[in-house]
Amino acid sequence: MEYKQTNDEKPTSSKDGLHISNRHLVSQKEDILYHFDLGTSTHDFVAMFGDIKFVCVGGSRWRMKAFSQHMAEMLGLGNATDDIPNICEGTDRYNMYKVGPVLAVSHGMGIPSISIMLHELIKLLYHAKCFDVTAIRIGTSGGIGVEPGSVVITRTSLDASFKPYFEMNVLGKTMIHSTQLHTCLGQELLKCSKEINEFPTLIADTMCTSDFYEGQARLDGAFCTYTEEEKMEYLQSAHAAGVRNIEMESSVFAAMCIRSGMKGAVVCVCLLDRLKGDQITSSHQVLNDYQIRPQKLVTCFIKKQLKKALEPQNLSNRV
Ligand SMILES: O=P(O)(O)O[C@H]1O[C@H](CO)[C@@H](O)[C@H]1O
Numbered sequence: 001m002e003y004k005q006t007n008d009e010k011p012t013s014s015k016d017g018l019h020i021s022n023r024h025l026v027s028q029k030e031d032i033l034y035h036f037d038l039g040t041s042t043h044d045f046v047a048m049f050g051d052i053k054f055v056c057v058g059g060s061r062w063r064m065k066a067f068s069q070h071m072a073e074m075l076g077l078g079n080a081t082d083d084i085p086n087i088c089e090g091t092d093r094y095n096m097y098k099v100g101p102v103l104a105v106s107h108g109m110g111i112p113s114i115s116i117m118l119h120e121l122i123k124l125l126y127h128a129k130c131f132d133v134t135a136i137r138i139g140t141s142g143g144i145g146v147e148p149g150s151v152v153i154t155r156t157s158l159d160a161s162f163k164p165y166f167e168m169n170v171l172g173k174t175m176i177h178s179t180q181l182h183t184c185l186g187q188e189l190l191k192c193s194k195e196i197n198e199f200p201t202l203i204a205d206t207m208c209t210s211d212f213y214e215g216q217a218r219l220d221g222a223f224c225t226y227t228e229e230e231k232m233e234y235l236q237s238a239h240a241a242g243v244r245n246i247e248m249e250s251s252v253f254a255a256m257c258i259r260s261g262m263k264g265a266v267v268c269v270c271l272l273d274r275l276k277g278d279q280i281t282s283s284h285q286v287l288n289d290y291q292i293r294p295q296k297l298v299t300c301f302i303k304k305q306l307k308k309a310l311e312p313q314n315l316s317n318r319v
């Protein structure tokens with residue numbers, strides 16, 4: 001097996017904006033973002049998206065719509081009950097909402113789904129000439145040794161063998177990408193949680209798996225080849241390696257933030273403690289309350305950043 005470390009990737013084009021590293025794309029006359037149903041010949045990306053500073057992504061389309069409605073109210077750009085149009089209504093793959101400088105996009109479940117979305121999102125921001133963009137995944141996860149309802153801000157995304165990188169097969173070769181999230185951004189988010197002071201929040205490593213059942217050592221999938229003791233031993237070794245939650249997209253999200261030059265953070269609420277069980281038994285109301293926690297934290301962070309950008313000493317600087 002051949003390994004190729006790609007962290008020395010040279011951007012083919014970046015100016016001071018987002019990096020893309022694809023010389024083929026630069027010479028292409030038109031770029032169709034197929035899964036967004038958007039294209040550079042049919043849409044004016046600079047006019048539509050040029051002011052974007054924050055991109056928030058999450059698995060569920062309903063969560064991302066509710067988040068953008070909440071954001072509209074918090075930024076004084078509307079009411080939480082106002083309808084916000086889905087920019088990608090021509091396709092049922094992903095939903096996209098824009099509220100001022102904040103773009104909210106759903107990504108479905110798992111690495112392949114978010115990876116396709118991120119390729120098109122990064123190209124969208126590049127074509128729109130966006131710069132200094134912060135990307136945050138707001139999600140749900142299974143905790144390891146933490147109280148349900150706790151929010152974990154990811155330090156590094158680890159794979160199922162607790163390795164701190166994302167492996168991808170390209171042309172039959174294994175490419176390796178770093179999965180460390182932005183340290184200062186994580187600290188800023190933790191500060192916001194302290195200010196909100198409504199739910200426990202911690203910075204820790206997150207394990208990213210390619211499956212919800214066997215991939216996360218559950219005993220309640222359609223198939224299971226291990227004992228309860230083996231499951232517990234695996235989860236305990238994840239805990240010993242520094243993992244405090246498990247989800248399914250953080251590795252490629254972290255890798256693509258680094259490759260594109262976006263500051264990236266992953267903020268996930270824990271729906272249960274996997275050391276105590278596998279099934280998610282909380283009521284809809286409790287789960288809904290949990291799901292809102294990362295949104296509250298990220299809204300607080302974005303509001304603070306926008307306020308800071310408007311302070312006289314920062315007005316000449318970029319957000
Ligand atoms: O809450 P979201 O963002 O969907 O993420 C988590 O939930 C899904 C599994 O239920 C996986 O996609 C996992 O990463």
Ligand SMILES: O=c1cc[nH]c(=O)[nH]1
Nearest residue numbers: 140141142246247248
């Ligand atoms: O246990 C869980 C809960 C949410 N999402 C996951 O990936 N795992």
